[in-house]
Amino acid sequence: MKTFDRENSVWARFSEEQRLEMEEYSKKYRHFLDTARTERLANKEIIRQAETAGFKPLHDYATLKAGDKVYWNQKGKSVILAVIGTEPVAQGMKIVGSHIDCPRLDLKAMPVAEKNGIVYFKTHYYGGLLKYQWVCLPLSLIGVVYTADGRRIDVSIGEDPDDPVFFINDLLPHLGKDQAAKKLSEAISGEMLMPLVGTNSEEEKTKPAVLELLKKKYGIEEEDFASAELEIIPAIKSRDVGLDRSMIMSHGHDDRVCSYGNLAAILTAHAGTKTQVALFADKEEIGSVGNTGVHSAFFPDFVAELLALQGHTEELWLRRTMRNSQVLSADVCAALDPVFADAYEETNAARLGYGICLCKYTGARGKAGSNDANAEFLSQVRQIFNAADVPWQIGELGKVDQGGGGTIAYIMADWGCDVVDCGVAMHSMHAPLEIVAKSDAYSGYLAYKAFFESK
Structure with a gap:
């Protein structure tokens, strides 16, 4: 050959x-x-x-x-x-x-934030990525958390077909006049890369309800995020690409x-x-x-x-x-x-x-x-x-x-x-x-x- x-x-x-x-x-x-x-x-x-x-x-x-x-x-x-x-x-x-x-998104040390009744994760991007590419995708959360007593908790949300996923919003085109006038690199800023976490609460604020869910499922307190490595990646597994299946997407x-x-x-x-x-x-x-x-x-x-x-x-x-x-x-x-x-x-x-x-x-x-x-x-x-x-x-x-x-x-x-x-x-x-x-x-x-x- x-x-x-x-x-x-x-x-x-x-x-x-x-x-x-x-x-x-x-x-x-x-x-x-x-x-x-x-x-x-x-x-x-x-x-x-x-x-x-x-x-x-x-x-x-x-x-x-x-x-x-x-x-x-x-x-x-x-x-x-x-x-x-x-x-x-x-x-x-x-x-x-x-x-x-x-390249990925990492959760910040204090990542859980609420704005107008919607709870988000605050992230910091890792590696050289184009920020606008990370919106409007199903996202998984994977990593480790160490609790106050040193216990390790492995976290994986979004990988199983029955799991919920996370999602970063973009602006609808009907209201996108000002966004469209910006440079591509400026249309989505790093601080805008905030995955949606939840909206449901019986109280005035939603954040406590989300933190309670994390505590019930994983035994995680908000302070425990300070000793965690949690990564946001696409909740999409590999696929063959092309009618001839000659390529792989992942x-x-x-x-x-x-x-x-x-x-x-x-x-x-x-x-x-x-x-x-x-x-x-x-x-x-x-x-x-x-x-x-x-x-x-x-x-x-x-x-x-x-x-x-x-x-x-x-x-x-x-x-x-x-x-x-x-x-x-x-x-x-x-x-x-x-x-x-x-x-x-x-x-x-x-x-x-x-x-x-x-x-x-x-x-x-x-x-x-x-x-x-x-x-x-x-x-x-x-x-x-x-x-x-x-x-x-x-x-x-x-x-x-x-x-x-x-x-x-x-x-x-x-x-x-x-x-x-x-x-x-x-x-x-x-x-x-x-x-x-x-x-x-x-x-x-x-x-x-x-x-x-x-x-």
């Missing part, structure tokens, strides 16, 4: 057997999407699948040998899986790094389409000479900050623990290991959308359905905030993909000076690793519901598996 082909789609290049494998993979991916709805739920599902495949917590090991399967759970919101290679860890690792957080493709490929790859790849590492990080959408983001020490700490179990406790060994390692930064890329063609430079734009996308650089303007992968590593990755019959393409994030964005690539390059962005191209990135092609999602899995198994 021709792996780099700008004339024929991946589906056209696939054999009938490969098309069936792609469909089976897509079913499993959709199940993951509908289960791993938040970063905490993704963490839980990844660990469940890893333990089923024989992975054990790193702290269960006193020494490490080739073929050992270990994982690191970073505060229930990030995960690392590793399969130990025949070579010492210090000789370098094959790392695929993806993220499991997504919340959270960015970056669960790469994360699932990463997970499936490390669970099915043959153990190799190099230690294989699958990183699933939190907080990428807000700059990889916090102690569950890649800017923190948890990933180098994990590598240091691996080295210690192989007899190397000095920091110099950690630095050598990172310099010897190679990374695919598995994050999504923008696919050319003909409806918005003016935002793309067509010659260098990725296309929906043409394979996993290699992005030499992301960043903005003059490559600011970019990793800018070196030609030597790109050459190695091309050879790996071509040898393994992985469909691939090149891409960039729109026209020069049009905008831009970043990934974890530059952070991991700071550790000395060779890194290139390698992710699934998609439409409607960061929207409440996003689109990927099944063939691209499957190509991502093939790419990450081939990379893990390479020498």
Whole structure:
């Protein structure tokens, strides 16, 4: 099969057997999407699948040998899986790094507010999103609350078909003269993103009645919201798109389409000479900050623990290991959308359905905030993909000076690793519901598996 082909789609290049494998993979991916709805739920599902495949917590090991399967759970919101290679860890690792957080709305610390007899949730949006896209959708509330006595309560409202949902109003067009005159970015402000919570009360005020419902169902007092992480996401599960069912619509493709490929790859790849590492990080959408983001020490700490179990406790060994390692930064890329063609430079734009996308650089303007992968590593990755019959393409994030964005690539390059962005191209990135092609999602899995198994 021709792996780099700008004339024929991946589906056209696939054999009938490969098309069936792609469909089976897509079913499993959709199940993951509908289960791993938040970063905490993704963490839980990844660990469940890893333990089923024989992975054990790193702290269960006193020494490490080739073929050992270990994982690191970073505060229930990030995960690392590793399969130990025949070579010492210090000789370098094959790392695929993806993220499991997504753009969403977070409830504020004191979220319950009443206006004219209507109770709302006050929210703060998370990540780079277009606020006007979040109105007039059915919404779910998912997360955790810790009560005054330290008891954890898991909350999920809107996911079950019999659950109520939440909803953010927009202005009716009959009264929209002033709104229509505003810039699109100003028509809906952040403080207007307030989901409807309730209206019924036998008292003068409605808020106490809503708080009483929360107390009866979950045992939550208003003060408990101060120690909670509650997220608003679309109450819509994944669906096939198109008469040919060639695409998938879902919340959270960015970056669960790469994360699932990463997970499936490390669970099915043959153990190799190099230690294989699958990183699933939190907080990428807000700059990889916090102690569950890649800017923190948890990933180098994990590598240091691996080295210690192989007899190397000095920091110099950690630095050598990172310099010897190679990374695919598995994050999504923008696919050319003909409806918005003016935002793309067509010659260098990725296309929906043409394979996993290699992005030499992301960043903005003059490559600011970019990793800018070196030609030597790109050459190695091309050879790996071509040898393994992985469909691939090149891409960039729109026209020069049009905008831009970043990934974890530059952070991991700071550790000395060779890194290139390698992710699934998609439409409607960061929207409440996003689109990927099944063939691209499957190509991502093939790419990450081939990379893990390479020498």
